[in-house]
Amino acid sequence: MVQQIKPFFLRYGPLLTTIAIFILAYITGGQMYPAMQKPQVFFNLFINDGSLLLVSIGMTLVILTGGIDLSVGGVLALTSTASAALLRMGVSPYIVIPLMICVGVGFGSMLGWIIQYLKVQPFIATLMGLFFARGMAYIISLTSVTITNDVYKTLALTPIYIPFIPRAYVYPTTLVAPVILLVAIYLSFFTRFGRTIYAMGNNEQSALLMGLSVARTKVAVYAFSGFCSALAGIVFSMSLLAGYGQFATGMELDAIASVVMGGTSLSGGVGNVIGTLFGVLIHGTIVSILQFNGTLSSWWTRIGVGALTLIFIGVQSLFYLKKKPSQGQ
Amino acid sequence: MAEAQDIIRMQGIAKSFPGVIALEAVDFSLRKGEIHALMGENGAGKSTLIKVLTGVEQPDRGTIELDGKPIQVRSPQHSQELGISTVYQEVNLCTNISVAENIMLGHEPHRFGSIDWRKMNELASKAINRLSIDVDVTQPLGNYSVAIQQMVAITRALEVLSAKVLILDEPTSSLDIHETDLLFAVMRNLKKEGIGIIFITHFLDQVYQIADRITVLRNGKLVGTFEAASLPRVELVAKMLGRSLTELNAMSKTRSQEEENKEKQTLMEAKGLGLTGSLDPVDLELNSNEILGLAGLLGSGRTEVANLIFGVDAPDKGSLTVCGEKAERFSPLESLKRGVALCPENRKAEGIVGDLTIRENIILALQARCGWFKFLSRQEQDQIADKYIKLLGIVTPSPDQLVKNLSGGNQQKVILARWLATDPKVLILDEPTRGIDVGAKTEIQKLVMKLAEEGKSCVFISSELEEVLRISHRVVVMRDRKKAAEYAGDVDDQTLIHTMAGEL
Numbered sequence: 001m002v003q004q005i006k007p008f009f010l011r012y013g014p015l016l017t018t019i020a021i022f023i024l025a026y027i028t029g030g031q032m033y034p035a036m037q038k039p040q041v042f043f044n045l046f047i048n049d050g051s052l053l054l055v056s057i058g059m060t061l062v063i064l065t066g067g068i069d070l071s072v073g074g075v076l077a078l079t080s081t082a083s084a085a086l087l088r089m090g091v092s093p094y095i096v097i098p099l100m101i102c103v104g105v106g107f108g109s110m111l112g113w114i115i116q117y118l119k120v121q122p123f124i125a126t127l128m129g130l131f132f133a134r135g136m137a138y139i140i141s142l143t144s145v146t147i148t149n150d151v152y153k154t155l156a157l158t159p160i161y162i163p164f165i166p167r168a169y170v171y172p173t174t175l176v177a178p179v180i181l182l183v184a185i186y187l188s189f190f191t192r193f194g195r196t197i198y199a200m201g202n203n204e205q206s207a208l209l210m211g212l213s214v215a216r217t218k219v220a221v222y223a224f225s226g227f228c229s230a231l232a233g234i235v236f237s238m239s240l241l242a243g244y245g246q247f248a249t250g251m252e253l254d255a256i257a258s259v260v261m262g263g264t265s266l267s268g269g270v271g272n273v274i275g276t277l278f279g280v281l282i283h284g285t286i287v288s289i290l291q292f293n294g295t296l297s298s299w300w301t302r303i304g305v306g307a308l309t310l311i312f313i314g315v316q317s318l319f320y321l322k323k324k325p326s327q328g329q
Numbered sequence: 330m331a332e333a334q335d336i337i338r339m340q341g342i343a344k345s346f347p348g349v350i351a352l353e354a355v356d357f358s359l360r361k362g363e364i365h366a367l368m369g370e371n372g373a374g375k376s377t378l379i380k381v382l383t384g385v386e387q388p389d390r391g392t393i394e395l396d397g398k399p400i401q402v403r404s405p406q407h408s409q410e411l412g413i414s415t416v417y418q419e420v421n422l423c424t425n426i427s428v429a430e431n432i433m434l435g436h437e438p439h440r441f442g443s444i445d446w447r448k449m450n451e452l453a454s455k456a457i458n459r460l461s462i463d464v465d466v467t468q469p470l471g472n473y474s475v476a477i478q479q480m481v482a483i484t485r486a487l488e489v490l491s492a493k494v495l496i497l498d499e500p501t502s503s504l505d506i507h508e509t510d511l512l513f514a515v516m517r518n519l520k521k522e523g524i525g526i527i528f529i530t531h532f533l534d535q536v537y538q539i540a541d542r543i544t545v546l547r548n549g550k551l552v553g554t555f556e557a558a559s560l561p562r563v564e565l566v567a568k569m570l571g572r573s574l575t576e577l578n579a580m581s582k583t584r585s586q587e588e589e590n591k592e593k594q595t596l597m598e599a600k601g602l603g604l605t606g607s608l609d610p611v612d613l614e615l616n617s618n619e620i621l622g623l624a625g626l627l628g629s630g631r632t633e634v635a636n637l638i639f640g641v642d643a644p645d646k647g648s649l650t651v652c653g654e655k656a657e658r659f660s661p662l663e664s665l666k667r668g669v670a671l672c673p674e675n676r677k678a679e680g681i682v683g684d685l686t687i688r689e690n691i692i693l694a695l696q697a698r699c700g701w702f703k704f705l706s707r708q709e710q711d712q713i714a715d716k717y718i719k720l721l722g723i724v725t726p727s728p729d730q731l732v733k734n735l736s737g738g739n740q741q742k743v744i745l746a747r748w749l750a751t752d753p754k755v756l757i758l759d760e761p762t763r764g765i766d767v768g769a770k771t772e773i774q775k776l777v778m779k780l781a782e783e784g785k786s787c788v789f790i791s792s793e794l795e796e797v798l799r800i801s802h803r804v805v806v807m808r809d810r811k812k813a814a815e816y817a818g819d820v821d822d823q824t825l826i827h828t829m830a831g832e833l
Contacts, residue, residue, distance in 0.1 A: 190443035195426060195434055202423040209421040210485070211406050211435045269425040 014263030014271070017315055018278045021261075021308070025285045033292035039168045045284035046174050050239070051076065051232040051248065053177040053280045056255040056262075057184045058228030060276045061221050063259055064188070066201045066268025067122035069222060071111060072229040073251035074133030075104055077244070079233030081137040084145035084243025093151040101230050107133065108226020112219035126222075130252065137245035144244040147237060156238040173235045180228060184273045187224075193217060201268030257309045258283050282308060334361045335397075336494055336525045337382070337413075342391035344377055351377040354391070355551045357544055359494060359525040364516060366528045366540035366557070368569055370768050373546040375529055379496055383415050384408040396493075414486030418499035420478040422485070424471030429453035431470050431481050436489045456488035457481065460515045476508035480515065487519070495519065496527045501535055505626050513539050531767070533562055545569055569767055596786050597669070597755050599638065601647030608633040609811045610646050615755060615788065620781045622801030622818070623790040626829055630810035631790045632674055635757045638788070639671035640664040652754060662697065670694070670748035672741075674759040674790070681740050683733030687725060688714040690732050690743050695750045717746035721776060738769025745776065756780065757788040762796060774800050794822045 030037045046053070055072045062069040079100040086096045107129065114125045147153075159169035188194035196217045200207040208214050237243045256266075262279030264271025286304040290296050337359040344352040352374045359365050369375050380386040382393065384402035393400055395411055402408045405415075422431045429450045430437070438448040453466040460480050470478055479500055486492040497516075501509045516526055516539060528540060536543060536557065543560060545552040545568045552568050594617045603610035608630050615621050625631045636642045638649065640659035649656040651667045661671070682690055691714050692705060705713075714728040721742040725735060732743055741761055748756060758777065762770040777787055778800055791797050797804055804820060806813045806828045814828045 186443065190446075192434070192437060192444070195430055195437075195444070198426050199423040199430075199434060202425040203421075206421040206423050209405060210423075210431075211409060211490075269423070 014312070014315060015275045015278075018261060018263050018275050018282070018312070022278045022282045022285065025282055025289075029285060029289040029292070032289070036288060036292055039162075039165050041288060043162065043168055043170050043174075045281055045288065046177065047170055047239075048287070049280050049284040050174050050177040051236045052251065052254055052258065052283065053277065054180055054228045054232035054235065055248075055251060056258045056276045056280050057177070057180055057273055058225030059252075059255045060259050060262070060264055060271065060273045061184065061188065061197055062122075062225050063256070063264055063266060064197050064201045064268060064271060065218060065221050066204070067115065067218070067221070068126065068256070068266075069108075069111070069129075069225045070123065070126040070252045071107070071129030071133055072225065072232070072255055073248040074130040074137070075107055075226055075229035076233040076236055076248045076251060077137040077246070078107075078133040078140075079104060079230045080237035080243035080247050081140045081145060081245055082243070083234060083237055084147050085140050087147050087149045087152065088145060093149055097234055100234055101227060104226040104228075104230020104233070105223050106226070108223040108229070109219055111226070112222030115222065116215050116218045134245060137243075141243070141245070144242050144246075147241045147243065152238050152241060156241060171239070173238045176231055176235050180231065181273060181277060188273060193220065197221060198269055201270075203269075254283060254305070257305050260309050261305070261312050263312070335359065336361050336395065338394040338397075339378075339382065340392050340394075342378065342381055342393075343389045344381060344386060345389060350549050352381070352388070353549045355546065355549075357551075357554075359527060360541075361525055362520050362523045363541045364520055364526045364528055364539055366530065366536045366543045367546070368530075368536065368543055368565070369546035369552075370569055373569075374549040375546055377549075378546065379415065379498065379527070379529070382408070383413060383496065409486075409490045409492075412491060412493040413496070414490050414492035414494070415496040415498060416479055416482040416486060416500060420475065420482050422470055422478060422482055424478075425469055427467050428457070428464055428470050428473070428481055429466035432456055432466070432485045432488060452488075453484075457484045459487070460484060460518070462511070462515075474508070476504050476511065479504075479512065483515065483519075487524070492524065494525045494527070496529070498529045499531070500528075501530060501532060509535065531765075533565065536565075537562065566767060596652060597638075598650045599647065600650075602634075602637055602644050602649055603646040604633070604637060604642055604644050605646070607642060607810070608637060608644075611812045613638075613805065613812075615786050617786055618781055618784060619802045620777060620787045620789050620800055622797035622804040623788055623807060624792075624794060624797045624804055624825055624829065625807030625813075626792070629807040629829070631807050632759055633810065634807065635671055635673075635759045635788065635790060638664070638755075639669055639757060641671070665694065665697065665751055665753075668752075668754035669757065670751055670753035670755070671757040672744050672748055672759060672761055674763070681732045681744060684731060686729045687718065687723065687732055687735070687743055688728040691717055691728075691746045691750055694747045713750055714746075717749060720749075721746055722772060736765075736769075738765035738772070741765055741769070741773060742776075745773070749780075753785065755786050755788070757790070759790045760792065761789075762791065762793070770796070794825055798822055798825070 055076065059069055059072060082103065083096045083100050086099070087093060111125050111129045114120050115122050155172045158172060160172060162168040162170065188197065196207060196212045196214070199210065199212055200214050200217060204214060236247055258279035259271070259276050260266065260279070261282055262271065262275030262277070264275060283305055287301050290298060290300055335358045337357070339355070339357040342352050342355045342357070355374065355378060357378065367375050367378070377386065381388045382402065384404045384407050393402065400411060402411065402413070426434070432453045433449050438445045438452065440448070450466050457464050457466065457480065460483065462477070462480055464473065464477060470481060483495065486495055500512060504512065519526060530536060540557045542554055543557050543565065544554040545565070547569065595614055596617045597615040599611060599613040601610035601612060611634060613621070613634070623631050623634060637644045640661050640663055643659040651669060654667070656663070656667060682693070688710055692710050695713070696705060711728065717723070718725065718728060723739050723742045723746070725739065732740055735743065745761070761777070762773050765773070774796065777789060781787055789797065789801060798818070798820070802818045804816045804818060804825065806816070806825060808829060816824065
């Protein structure tokens with residue numbers, strides 16, 4: 001029995017730690033500010049952090065391959081601004097939304113292609129992508145572009161009440177991220193694409209020698225991250241009913257922090273998107289606590305996230321160190 | 330000539346790289362159900378021949394036939410499709426995913442568009458059971474030993490790629506005796522099933538244990554293919570080296586003469602040195618001008634002794650005295666200051682820095698000892714590098730060659746040079762001859778003996794008994810992380826083997 005429990009903890013330890021910290025943080029918040037005990041506060045986490053969750057899901061898969069995608073915030077800003085501008089020109093949202101998704105996928109594929117075939121470091125390639133995308137957003141408009149489209153308004157403001165929980169609601173846009181989360185779970189655990197991500201994150205050379213399509217997978221992973229960022233851009237512009245080049249400044253770093261808090265290792269091959277969900281929820285909980293307090297500077301969010309991320313990296317290496325002897329023998 | 334049962338027939342294979350002729354008109358054939366050893370020193374052309382067969386390199390000339398049909402191997406993937414699979418010393422699998430995935434990935438069973446995990450695990454267990462080993466296929470591969478990982482790699486080659494030809498490249502280098510036996514049992518089974526196995530190794534014993542035929546290459550040329558049963562061991566070595574064995578024999582004689590010269594002075598003394606969970610307290614004594622052999626199986630505590638003495642791990646028991654001074658603090662840097670140096674076992678991971686030049690690699694430890702701020706002029710650096718390149722006979726066009734471009738034997742010499750440059754009194758060599766060819770081995774052994782003559786003391790760790798016996802003045806045998814026994818250098822190998830096995 002004990003022999004079975006130990007590998008279980010070694011394997012799922014980081015994930016369990018993340019979940020435990022989320023629950024602990026949430027309960028602490030509820031103790032400090034009784035208003036936080038309302039169920040709606042929990043659903044607000046999804047409403048407020050939907051875009052961050054979307055971006056972090058894409059980021060998780062990229063980091064699992066051993067890469068990084070710094071362009072996510074830029075792509076979000078670009079798609080939000082571009083969609084706002086197109087809507088103002090009178091283009092139908094049924095054209096704008098698919099078009100923006102195409103832009104995101106195209107942009108991501110392009111970065112993936114540059115990384116895979118021109119052998120550019122992911123850090124550099126996607127940093128350029130970030131500058132380019134954010135720059136393009138400002139070219140489209142230097143100021144915030146408001147959205148008056150009715151479809152957007154309806155999607156952004158129609159509450160969907162949660163069954164069995166009184167007065168708890170979310171918006172249609174809130175549902176996008178959980179759906180994509182399910183898609184990402186399916187992709188990463190039940191498809192060859194997903195398992196190839198894990199394999200190449202551990203050892204790209206080995207994955208190649210195992211006959212897996214490493215090149216295609218790498219391009220596809222960045223394309224998927226671009227897809228998530230574009231979706232995040234649409235969700236973001238819907239909830240604020242605006243598009244602006246300044247949206248989501250620094251979100252790439254919040255996303256990376258959430259992914260790491262979720263137990264995914266930056267060296268690739270270890271972690272999963274479920275952990276990322278809890279990483280994002282922890283981020284949201286810290287923000288909520290600060291909001292309920294009302295007097296603290298919002299920079300405490302960054303400090304809190306920073307401290308927790310460091311703790312997680314520490315926990316990860318502890319697990320790694322424990323695991324090492326068994327690998328040696 | 331044209332035997333029907335040949336699976337692979339390579340004829341007149343030639344390959345040259347800029348400045349080097351790697352292969353010159355080499356013929357090679359592999360029969361069905363045969364274990365064929367491919368032997369030769371480093372740089373003899375073994376790797377290139379295998380690379381040509383597996384499509385990593387394209388030959389300049391020559392033909393390859395598979396089952397009598399001419400083929401052109403375009404890429405490693407293509408060779409796998411043709412049924413030629415390679416299992417390398419460093420297992421090319423992914424340690425983070427499960428054993429089952431490592432076996433099945435790329436050919437995994439699907440159900441309703443998603444991976445059918447249950448069926449995949451079932452198929453994988455069935456496949457690995459064929460090698461009659463017991464493995465939980467749902468565990469991550471990294472939880473298992475290298476030996477099991479190799480078995481998994483073999484299983485993948487056989488099951489998923491339905492290999493007809495299996496190339497095992499130095500598979501036993503990191504295995505202990507039991508694991509090697511297990512691998513050999515598997516190889517014999519596969520042989521019965523009609524699979525052709527190309528076996529590359531440096532261990533002569535193992536070749537004679539298992540191989541049917543032996544092909545020897547030297548300097549890119551074919552020396553010949555022989556029936557293992559009719560080729561005496563001495564002759565095989567002679568063929569590989571292209572010279573007689575008198576040199577080797579001469580060496581052991583110089584040692585016995587040297588022994589007369591007894592002026593014992595204790596240079597280093599460890600009393601009850603140990604670390605909880607790593608090594609039980611050990612007493613060791615090292616005299617000047619002495620080579621102390623440290624023998625034992627893999628995991629017996631050999632490397633742990635070295636790590637404690639060098640301060641890689643700090644001991645929590647006992648004491649260490651070097652040159653009459655008791656060691657207070659333990660760290661590699663302190664050890665260097667004490668005059669102790671360690672050439673670690675894992676050359677690639679712990680020793681060389683492949684992307685630096687030979688000169689820079691040699692200077693490294695000296696620089697660390699002098700401190701970061703004391704500047705060694707380029708001229709001094711060049712002098713030191715040139716001195717050791719000449720002294721150790723490192724084969725290179727210039728000291729500015731990147732170390733990763735050198736052969737294994739030469740890399741080992743660079744590491745040796747690095748520590749010699751710090752002018753240590755005690756030199757610990759952990760498996761200095763592992764994975765290098767017979768010629769280079771002999772050279773390293775000679776070097777160590779020369780160093781001892783010149784006043785250095787060496788702790789020589791090796792899993793090859795023959796080698797330990799040949800050069801050591803005294804031999805300490807480790808077993809189960811304890812010191813099992815200590816013998817004079819003229820002990821016979823039977824006694825050692827029995828001690829290592831725990832029968833004495």
